Amino acid sequence: xxxxxxxxxxxxxxxxxxxxxDDRDREALYREMGEHGPDxxxxxxxxxxxxxxxxxxxxxxxxxxxxxxxxxxxxxxxRMRGEAVPYRRVRGGRAGLWLVRRRHRRPHILRPxxxxxxxxxLFFGGWAARDLIEGGGPPFDVTTARVVTFQGExxxxxxxxxxxxxxxxxxxxxxxxxxxxxxxEVWMFQEGTPVRGACFRPKPGxxxxxxxxxxxxxxxxxxxxxxxxxxxxxxxxxxxxxxDLT
Amino acid sequence: MRSALLFEERSADPDRGDAxxxxxxxxxxxxxxVRAIGRGNEEAFRGLFRRYxxxxxxxxxxxxxxxxxxxxxxxxxxxxxxxxxxxxxEMRGSVKAWLMAxxxxxAVDLVRREETQRRRAENTGPHEGLVVLDDPAESVVDxxxxxEERKVVRAALEALxxxxxxxxxxxxxxxxxxxxxxxxxxxxxxxxxxxxxLGMRKLRSTLSGMER
Numbered sequence: 001x002x003x004x005x006x007x008x009x010x011x012x013x014x015x016x017x018x019x020x021x022d023d024r025d026r027e028a029l030y031r032e033m034g035e036h037g038p039d040x041x042x043x044x045x046x047x048x049x050x051x052x053x054x055x056x057x058x059x060x061x062x063x064x065x066x067x068x069x070x071x072x073x074x075x076x077x078x079r080m081r082g083e084a085v086p087y088r089r090v091r092g093g094r095a096g097l098w099l100v101r102r103r104h105r106r107p108h109i110l111r112p113x114x115x116x117x118x119x120x121x122l123f124f125g126g127w128a129a130r131d132l133i134e135g136g137g138p139p140f141d142v143t144t145a146r147v148v149t150f151q152g153e154x155x156x157x158x159x160x161x162x163x164x165x166x167x168x169x170x171x172x173x174x175x176x177x178x179x180x181x182x183x184x185e186v187w188m189f190q191e192g193t194p195v196r197g198a199c200f201r202p203k204p205g206x207x208x209x210x211x212x213x214x215x216x217x218x219x220x221x222x223x224x225x226x227x228x229x230x231x232x233x234x235x236x237x238x239x240x241x242x243x244d245l246t
Numbered sequence: 247m248r249s250a251l252l253f254e255e256r257s258a259d260p261d262r263g264d265a266x267x268x269x270x271x272x273x274x275x276x277x278x279x280v281r282a283i284g285r286g287n288e289e290a291f292r293g294l295f296r297r298y299x300x301x302x303x304x305x306x307x308x309x310x311x312x313x314x315x316x317x318x319x320x321x322x323x324x325x326x327x328x329x330x331x332x333x334x335x336e337m338r339g340s341v342k343a344w345l346m347a348x349x350x351x352x353a354v355d356l357v358r359r360e361e362t363q364r365r366r367a368e369n370t371g372p373h374e375g376l377v378v379l380d381d382p383a384e385s386v387v388d389x390x391x392x393x394e395e396r397k398v399v400r401a402a403l404e405a406l407x408x409x410x411x412x413x414x415x416x417x418x419x420x421x422x423x424x425x426x427x428x429x430x431x432x433x434x435x436x437x438x439x440x441x442x443x444l445g446m447r448k449l450r451s452t453l454s455g456m457e458r
Contacts, residue, residue, distance in 0.1 A: 014446035015424055019418065020422070020423050020424045020427070021423065049339075049450050050446060051343065053449045053454065054346075055339065055342065055343025055347035056346070057346075057449075058305040059399045061396075063301045064301075066299050067317070070320075071299070074325065077321060181317065228315060230314070230315070236318060236356070238329075
């Protein structure tokens, strides 16, 4: 049995566990480890032991105070988990899985009613409705719009848009409130890539009306995730609501 | 892809010893909690959160520099365990190291993606070394034996030659890449890499008790 050289892997791994590799070196690490194969015991030992060192380094710091609500908010997010659907990130092309529930908490009949109510609001409410809309946007005649409902257990949500034209409204009812320091962020998926839509928090009664300055004709799916108020440019959590536009 | 690489699935390897010898009671209890989380036990999840969230928050805040982003990293780290408890494998190391690595990975991803590094530099100035916070959670953590862990890890870091320690701390606690550190310290990249490797070998030897 020949002994293989692990010096390159060790050098790269010792930095990788600290978060110190750039993309090129990370690719080199994967290439090297790939050449050694999944059964390389020394590779695994290096990875595990350096990983343990890096993990324990966190304890060098004095612990930081935790907001009292954070535990409950984290548990709330945990309860929103569900089954997996594929996704691809905007940057980095990192493959992975999103989890989303597809069971419905309440009968489907309510969803068209939500859509109809919003349609009436937009069509007849005219400019008065603008005050209710997050993100601005002109009212449009939704009798010519396509309305698609979202699937998920976080509440009733629908999107109305006119194919081929810019502008869409996302409206909801019975929406669960996100944790106190979180917002909902709407994403449009173009060929599997999530593109940022808009952020919103439901009003106290669980309703929402949000304008998207986007043309949905190029999107195949939409999703809603729970995000920080910074409204990140790529999703950081699993979707809690999804819609199929195809 | 760091987290995927570091803790990807593997089968038990009878030819090598456990990376973490001499598991203590706390670690055994942590592993029980992870098993319970695998059965959907919410109280077990809360138990791990209460024990390790303050330490996770400390490292996340240090890396991302913004409280709400740090909370995001901490939540994502713990939620990763809730969603897939089997991602943690006992043969590969301790629960606490796995959790902290998961949160740290998330924090580094966040800081790079959101470019908060620039904002943090504007707000906090140059690298400050390890931060000692006035900590209301200290009494809670005292009860859990973590101060001993902190003492051991700090001693291991302080035993490093300053130039090795500086590079490792910039990487881990400030979320900087080796390339960025080389630029920041006006050092050849190869020097940064060799200091990282030498320092990490010493830490590995000290913290895992293995001679190299």
